[in-house]
Amino acid sequence: MSMLRNTWIRAWPLVGLVLLISVLSALLATGGGEVRAASMTGLLDVVIVIGLYVFVGNSGVMSFGHIGFVAIGAYTSALITIPAVSKSLLLPDLPGFLGSIEVSMWASFGIAAVVAMLVAAVLSVPLMRLSGIAAAIATLALLVIVGDVLSNYKALTGGQGTLTGVPTDLTVGSAALLVVIALAVAFAFQMSRFGLRLRAARDDEVAARSLGIAVENERRIAFVVSAGISGAGGAGYAHYVGSLAPDQFYLQLTFLILAMLILGGMYSLAGAVLGATLLSTLSTVLDRLEGGEGVGPLQVKLPANTREVAVAVILLAVLFLRPNGVMGGRELSWPRVLGGRRPQDDFGPPPPGEPAGSGLVDGDPISVKAG
Template sequence: MSVPLVLVLGVGAVALVAAQGPTSLQRTVVVALINLVLVIGLYVFVGNSGVYSFGHLGFAAIGAYAAGVLVMPAARKAQLLADAPEPIRTLTVAPTVAVLAGGLLAAVVAVVLAVPLSRIDGLSAGLATVSLLISVSVVAANWDSITRGRKGLSAIPSSTTLPTALAWAAVAIVAAWCYQRSSFGKRLRASKDDPVAAASAGISVPLQRGIAFVISAFFTGVGGALFALFLGSVTPDVFYLNYTFLILTMLVIGGADSLTGAVLGATVVSVLSEILRRAEAGDVLGLIQVDPRPGMQNVVLGLLLVVMLLRRPSGITGGREIRLPWAHRRHGVGVASPPADVTSGDAAGAARP
């Protein structure tokens, strides 16, 4: 458990330092922590299966709308959601319960979708997940009685604070690590490079992908719920292509094959995105005033992503997990080695029925 401990302590240290800064900095760190939850949610499926999903933020939208409706006061829902079913208009729950409910609803939807999606990979899987994202967006834009359509939900009580976001980020890190070290995670990783060989060794590849897909959807839904309870509103356009591109960029730049890469990528890209966002408005770290450059953030992140794919496809971490000095001594090596669960020995062990 040294890897998740170091990652949680590192993220916590950054958050505590930011807590001493101005309110604007604290809000930026809260968004970064929510992004971290979303990236880890995506990593649970992509990092362990090797199948890229471009529609995971559809689950974030499901979690966001579910949590937003559940925490909204009944009096407010009577005004905004007058056509909603009676239980929805009268039920109001605590923010923590709403976040869990958002994650669980996303997981339930994932259970239904996992049956067909877990049996395809490559380009077919990518196109299928894009259709998921589009479908969720279309439903959200037209289900007026629940989502208020294009107008979106507003007047959602804001309850996602820095401690709340940090706690959920820590839970996501520990849960992702426990999953990838479990027998389920090892079986799925064993099938990443050669699904046919894994199936011949007795591994049910669709089943293992389905399990990862559902767990991944839960944490993605939690991230969406946290974001909705932070903004105080949610519309169909929030969790769409732009946000999908940002979350995927975080995962790829950090390294999609390791939990350390997911956390590092989310941290690095969050910092860079904030700098670029300020630069777009003409302010560079409060030191230099330049002409506003709208769109600079997407252009720079896009170029960075292309460079990383060309020069270092495995990301900053190269698919390796962080190692502590005493872990090095225990294993008899002086440098970081690949994660134990992706080496041939563990893969073979996981593949045995």
């Protein structure tokens, strides 16, 4: 009995989030068309933020390139689900089998994830040779390259114009299922030996290396797993909006997704989910107000770009006041009324003032110079 209970408590960070997402989606799915659309956007944001979190949260290395994987997933999924008849009109020069292939939505999610993972596997070889901060910059190169190829490879993507005709068959239920799968993969990864080794290296790289952890390889594994989740999120996005353009997947989305992760707290899965939910809601509300559509009793018209300014201001406020985000690196803990312990910092962020990667620590030269 107590063993079962312990397993239950150990899995609670996952189970709690799954329950939260399921209940929330079930409630929202009963709403009108606009509510359903907003909740699908929110759920897809959660998937994409989880994808980013699996790499950034576990490794402590920032990435600006994950929207590239989202784009790869979205376009991959679009190319294999747009009906062959429309494809022959939209993209007459499609190479080989791509012109005739037609798969189901869920099959396309899987294929999109695999394609993104393959690209990530190849790219991770050079990228993860770099020190943390240089790697973060190099991931920006990845974003630029993906954007450039999408806008110029007309035969495959339709170029800078919009690629239309993706079946919009995503429902709130299937979006929620995608979130649950992403949650399960992310949780399994961070509890696995790979995840634990990577977190050890994040908190103290020197100590981790001295224990024989090959930090670069651990980062590569996380990079590939997170690219898979991001790719699947992109595929979901394609089946939600139905039309894709290269500039949907550039710095603006990168910034929004990063802000979500940091708002919630980039060192825990609960933080990723919470940040994405909060900021996605706010972003939808502001978007509607900018369009003059109003939200419930709130009928004000905001100037264009209010949303972007608000996101930037919120992000700065979080970074200055609570740099570890709302969750501060904690996972959901078993409710204390049911006999749970105080929240633990098992998966907490590195102590303040001690950077995750190597670097000069102000006022603490000894720790840097040691060895």
